Amino acid sequence: MKVITILRNKEYAFIALISAIAMVLVYPYLQVILNGGFYNYFFWYEVILNQSILNFILYLIFSILFGLVISLNIYNFRNRACSIKGSSGSAGLGSILAVFIPQCGACVSLTTLFLPAAAAGILIRYNSIFNLISIGILLLAVYLVGGFKK
Helix, strand or coil, rough: CHHCCCCCEEEEEHHHHHHHHHHHHHHHHHHCCCCCCCHHHHHHHHHHHHCCHHHHHHHHHHHHHHHHHHHHHHHHHCCCCCCCCHHHHHHHHHHHHHCCCCCCCCCCCHHHHHHHHHHHHHHHCCHHHHHHHHHHHHHHHHCCCCCCCC
16 A cells, blocks of 8 residues: 555654644644643543543544645655645545544533534534544545555
């Protein structure tokens, strides 16, 4: 698969790793920015690990796929191997969707700024499903950039 070939290159593996780590570190801050900011940053990890290990695992999978899509898009942009228009849109949609999904019931995300409280409540209740949708969209982005081709 193309994705494995690309990740064998240390530069692209590093880009994928840094992008995934950035998502792991920045996303919790976006979740707690409205209720105490950095003071609740480490508390976020404690709550999500105690409340829903499934959401934490989905969050890690999302972060890894996010890093992979960033790396694949950079590779394709530099090598002009295929058009990245559709994949960029898919990656953007998956990332935006995941950023607005609260990972636990105690999390108040940026969603509350843009949606009515009832809608935010639905996102909290069904966050695992929305996380799976975000992961699916990122997998679609990997497919669109040709990551699954030989």
